[in-house]
Amino acid sequence: MWQPEHDMLKIWQPALAPTFWERLPGRRPLFVLTVAYTATVTLPGLSGAGTTAELRELTATADAEILAHGLARGLPGGVPSNPTGAPGPSIITRAAFDLLAPLRFLCVDAGLKASPDVPDLERLEGAAPGAAVTTGQALGSDESRARLLFEAGLRLGDELGRREAAGGYLVLAESVPGGTTTALGLLLGLGLDAEKRVSSSMPGNAHTLKLAAVEAGLAAGGFSKGTFSDQPLRAAAALGDPMQPAVAGIALAASAYCPVILAGGTQMAAVLALAAALHRHAPFFSLPASQALSSAPSAAVLSSFSNLALVTTSWVARDPTGDLAGLGREIEERFGPLPVPYLAARLNFSASRYPALRLYEQGYVKEGVGAGAAAFIAMLHKNLSAAQLLPSIEQTYRRLVLKEENIEP
């Protein structure tokens, strides 16, 4: 049985949590996965998404296909896996999709090398793979492409938000291998003290490597921490990835109309920071793009943060090498007030019969593909406890990874 006070961990703004989750039961979720490539993933030692460098390149595509079709046709092993053998977080998200079937799903391509083969796909204007953060021009040498992506996100968010205003809500997930490093890049570019706070798909984290990559990018561009505190899109352009401005735009516009979940951990905290910085430094109704918006009224936009929550997993929340609450405080201090609660689904795989799943408890996989938020909405709409999700996740694991037959999706 779903008992939010028991099944969810409150990471930041706990007082706002019940207000948010009590608004959802009568509404229908639309799951929006934004995928993008950043060459940051090719830097050695930064990402645990994918067992080899080659497979890591396929991770985002496979994640999208798993959500759309229940399996990734082109991927050996069935799901993107960690080098240790732990299956990627898409098994959690897919298990939620199975429980909630038919769950409405949209894939947003903000810049993959090749778009995934899924029926509902939106390739954004400006979509293109990102360069490595070490170049200091991850999305080019000026903010033009980041702005294209942000404005395309705004238009899409405006459309989705209006459509869901009456009875829906959005879950905004991402799959961007290497994305915790670009999250660090964006946060440092904005001037936030994020050095030791981003999480990782690896148990030891890789703070030193990540910071070195971001510092190389700062040096390459002649920038320093906080250079872009008043030019948020420049921060994403120099040190981020294509997903960030896109999802910031979707979230800002859609949350004027309906509840919106930022489905992720420190990567989504970086997106929230970007959205808040953009909102503060350049309220988007005064952006050139606003003319292209049907008519987002400024009042609605100004109040939009009250429709937002960040939802992740308890592995991120309890990550001893990360500090999501600390990020919340930093973002609040710099760009607040932001009435956005941060929550985590209390997933626990220590009782799993599968050693590969028990690896989650050792920090080998923590989040991705909106796994925490997917678990959250599955619990909420199917009246399940966090513990009761495990059999469904194990079933998905058997079907996708162990290839056992006679298992219905």
Added chain:
Amino acid sequence: MWQPEHDMLKIWQPALAPTFWERLPGRRPLFVLTVAYTATVTLPGLSGAGTTAELRELTATADAEILAHGLARGLPGGVPSNPTGAPGPSIITRAAFDLLAPLRFLCVDAGLKASPDVPDLERLEGAAPGAAVTTGQALGSDESRARLLFEAGLRLGDELGRREAAGGYLVLAESVPGGTTTALGLLLGLGLDAEKRVSSSMPGNAHTLKLAAVEAGLAAGGFSKGTFSDQPLRAAAALGDPMQPAVAGIALAASAYCPVILAGGTQMAAVLALAAALHRHAPFFSLPASQALSSAPSAAVLSSFSNLALVTTSWVARDPTGDLAGLGREIEERFGPLPVPYLAARLNFSASRYPALRLYEQGYVKEGVGAGAAAFIAMLHKNLSAAQLLPSIEQTYRRLVLKEENIEP
């Protein structure tokens, strides 16, 4: 000019901050300083309160006298100082007293060796100096003395709360040298992951020494972390100090009637944890003491946390060796929901003309004697910015420490 969004830092539950501070301007503060002794202060290397071991013993008495009289008669140097020469935080609190004169003041003795010489003094039933945390029986071998102090605190809080219900509020400060170590003891006894989270009156903190002291106490009693998670008063009895149950009682009872500020950093977070644990595990209206209470109705008691805020300094909030927001999250997770915002006055001494004050910016002093909350209420009631407080604090420093003449208190 007072601009709370600028002059205050929101550490935890930022959304609740405005609700709290907007309730105060029409009310009058009563400043309540609870003092106590713990022999923990004699353990080497744990406390920076007082320049020598001998003077450290006088710190709490001197702090009380400075608030009551504007100076500490028996103390060489005028105010308790850090071994580096940085004056103790009582200069900040005293400056606020000067600005707000006449500020109503009550001293509560929860267990000094000798009560301070101040006009409004309440020595609580059960008051007696605490033993060192290393004994594992800081307040005795059972919870009887902790309970006496808690119940005496409840009675006092009930009385004060009723008296202030119409137009006042309480600021609950403490002076307990060695108190961050007993805060760690109490928090670990309650089972919270507080190991690296308590702040310190020293720049390097002393996590290892503090933890060793608490672990010695756990070992001495045959306890382990979390032994007392369901016996909160036993946690204080074994590993805490006399101030903790007293202030937990005052806060719990008084906040049923009026706003209450827990004036301190991680020490007050430990008090809040104790109050929350007591409330959860044994709603106090069912305690034996409840018969002695005039008539605290359970409904009021159950809603009391919404009248509470914790207020400290930005030195604590930004302490890289502490983690007050992390404590907030731990306490919320274990004993919540607690709608209690944590705030910090953005004091900054880097522009001071006095080198001894600039030492604050290096972490030599962070909090104590309710300095952060005193600054907060001075700003709020006198319409001053944090920066505008500095001249008053410097003036108090000149008068108390430099002994310059012709300076009016």
